[in-house]
Amino acid sequence: MASPIALPRIMRIGGGAVAEIGEVVTGLGLTRPLVVTDSFLVGTGAAEQMIKTLESAGLSPRLFADTVPDPTTDSLDAGVAAIAEHDCDSVIGFGGGSPMDTAKALGILGRQGGQMRDYKAPRNNVGPALPVIAVPTTAGSGSETTQFTVITDSASNEKMLCPGLAFLPIAAVIDYELTVSMPPRLTADTGVDALTHAIEAYVSKKANPFADSLALVAIGTIGRVLRRAYTDGSDAEAREQMMLAATQAGIAFSNSSVALVHGMSRPIGAHFHVAHGLSNAMLFPAVTAFSVRAAESRYADCARALGVATTGDDDATAADNLVDALRELCRDVAVPTPKAYGIDNARWDELIPLMAEQALASGSPNNNPLVPTDAEIRDLYAQIYG
Ligand SMILES: [Fe+2]
Structure with a gap:
């Protein structure tokens, strides 16, 4: 096709x-x-x-x-x-x-x-x-x-x-x-958003070779320079490479799709006013861990592009390395859990059913390698609270 x-x-x-x-x-x-x-x-x-x-x-x-x-x-x-x-x-x-x-x-x-x-x-x-x-x-x-x-x-x-x-x-x-004037928090949130675009575009059910090529290049670049741009905003080379990677990741997901991370992220942003990249980051490791077994070789490609696995690693190992690397990245750029962000536990629990319904209604979860049930989405929201 x-x-x-x-x-x-x-x-x-x-x-x-x-x-x-x-x-x-x-x-x-x-x-x-x-x-x-x-x-x-x-x-x-x-x-x-x-x-x-x-x-x-x-x-x-x-x-x-x-x-x-x-x-x-x-x-x-x-x-x-x-x-x-x-x-x-x-x-x-x-x-x-x-x-x-x-x-x-x-x-x-x-x-x-x-x-x-x-x-x-x-x-x-x-x-x-x-x-x-x-x-x-x-x-x-x-x-x-x-x-x-x-x-x-x-x-x-x-x-x-x-x-x-x-x-x-x-x-x-x-x-x-x-x-160049972006503060570290914004640099991290927007940078993790770009990485999410690239990885979701690549593992999406709508993936295609054109989008794949840009997604993999963007993943590699972001893996190399996001921490640099975060720790030293005046690093012009890191800024230039992040900008190009963000655009490449944008083209990739516009011509493939995003998936479960974005589907679940939008309701968090809407109800709790968490910046888009940050709500993605709160979900990214857990949602990836949920999804990897359904498309091990695709996640393994992402891990190799990110530089956290080699061709010598089998796909299962590489995919697991990706989950670990995302956890590490979120830790390095100080991504809080919803709890640490200050979101009230009772309010979070109360809104989980509505957030799950809105996540599913967006259509994005249907592009995920593993299409979640309503119950699985609720469970993931509960799991990441903190
Ligand atoms: Fe996004």
Whole structure:
């Protein structure tokens, strides 16, 4: 069976690339972008610089800086209004996963209207949307190259996975220099997210040779440099390699899928406001231990790519080494259990049934090498609490 592969039309990758954003937008025949960012990038002056760069290229941008972490449906209304008021023909997502995902949601709402819950999985959104140009400032989400956005329903607290080519950016400007100021916690959380994308893409039931190649390269790079970027944020080489790996991992999972870690991670983020990469990290070793026996050779390939097993190790040993390596990585970058994070035990237990239901409803667990039952998901949530 042929693999359906989809990529941004244009990618500019490398230090200083953000200075070329005007040329990228102009080259697409676009003139009136809405720049979607957050208050942090307004505070650093980066948002103002982005607007100036666009204006000096002869464009008429409008700034929208009211995105929120883990974007909600309520947070989109002002952005939709801004698109209409300014008669925007495109959206620039500038920031981490949250501004980029907000930009993608605004791209479809600005063109088709309706409510974001109309677009959630299993609906496949191929309809028209304003073109999105993504400019990541973290090395993790991969959102700049993926055909997904994740928006939390303000009414139900559900983190909705919304898939389809309507959400794939037309262009991505990938400049690692924007990530150098990330603090260690954010570096770790986003970096572990990227590693999760790569490993889940590779072991997914939707894996294919194109996605595999990028996933394995990303796993190797992240294994070599994530700790360096975490311990010394000014290590430019580590930052550059992490940025490329995050993008490769993004392309890999966009053209394969994520699996059980992400399926279970979204409800934790939604109900307990844990950063996405961190909730992945809380689950990653336990979910991998649950899954490895169902696809030993695939997990073994990941272990070898990560550098924690050799071709001399049999697959079972290599797969076990991967689980150990993930535990070690989480320890090295100080990933807390939900308990240590401060989540109330009774509230956690109370929400387990709903979290399990929402995890299954997202469809991601169906791509896992071992498809869990509702009871097994509940058990995993109980197991990782701490
Ligand atoms: Fe992710």
